[in-house]
Amino acid sequence: MDATLLILSTIPGGIGFVLLVLAKKYGRVPHFVAGIAFLVYPYFVDSVLSMVAVGVAIGVGFWLALRAGW
Numbered sequence: 811m812d813a814t815l816l817i818l819s820t821i822p823g824g825i826g827f828v829l830l831v832l833a834k835k836y837g838r839v840p841h842f843v844a845g846i847a848f849l850v851y852p853y854f855v856d857s858v859l860s861m862v863a864v865g866v867a868i869g870v871g872f873w874l875a876l877r878a879g880w
Contacts, residue, residue: 815861819852822865826850829872840880844872 826848833841847868855861 814858815852815855818858818861822848822852822861822868838880840872840875844868844875 826845829841829845829848832838833845848865851864851868852861855864
């Protein structure tokens with residue numbers, strides 16, 4: 811892992827942490843699932859483009875889940 815990916819991985823990690831705190835506070839499953847996904851996926855990507863693409867996909871999935879009423 812190069813330095814750029816290491817620094818950029820703190821962004822989804824922070825988002826994941828906040829979502830997990832909100833999941834615990836409000837008891838919401840979509841927040842928990844998205845939080846875990848945001849925390850874990852940076853370990854499995856190997857480029858900045860894939861990190862951004864997966865992060866956007868998780869964010870859109872989370873948004874759609876909330877819009878669907880979950």
